[in-house]
Amino acid sequence: QVHLVESGGGSVESGGSLRLSCVIPENIFGLCLGWFQKIPGQLREGVAVIYPDGIIEYADSVKGRFTISKDNTKSAIYLQMTDLKPEDTAQYTCAAGYCSGRNIRGFWGQGIQVNVSS
Numbered sequence: 001q002v003h004l005v006e007s008g009g010g011s012v013e014s015g016g017s018l019r020l021s022c023v024i025p026e027n028i029f030g031l032c033l034g035w036f037q038k039i040p041g042q043l044r045e046g047v048a049v050i051y052p053d054g055i056i057e058y059a060d061s062v063k064g065r066f067t068i069s070k071d072n073t074k075s076a077i078y079l080q081m082t083d084l085k086p087e088d089t090a091q092y093t094c095a096a097g098y099c100s101g102r103n104i105r106g107f108w109g110q111g112i113q114v115n116v117s118s
Contacts, residue, residue, distance in 0.1 A: 005023045008020040011117065014085055014086055020078065024077065025075070035066075046101075047102075057102055085116060
């Protein structure tokens with residue numbers, strides 16, 4: 001069984017920052033890695049993805065505010081979120097697998113809640 005373990009969510013005021021972390025099993029760390037956002041009533045959306053060749057892609061809604069990074073020594077990816085807005089309130093989930101655009105088919109974490117108050 002494959003486990004992706006997220007941490008770092010919580011509540012913050014508008015304009016604040018949070019950093020999400022996700023530890024990914026080493027045997028799948030070379031695949032497409034990403035963070036996904038699920039807002040109630042909306043479809044889950046890939047907000048930041050790192051392709052195996054190192055190319056990074058962001059959703060328009062988070063460009064300039066969110067930064068995805070990876071640490072090969074820790075087999076982990078991170079999502080640094082700055083200038084958070086109430087509309088960023090969502091469950092965030094990390095994933096590793098095969099990419100089709102910013103969609104990933106593969107393995108998922110449990111999800112972590114981020115709440116941004118105005």
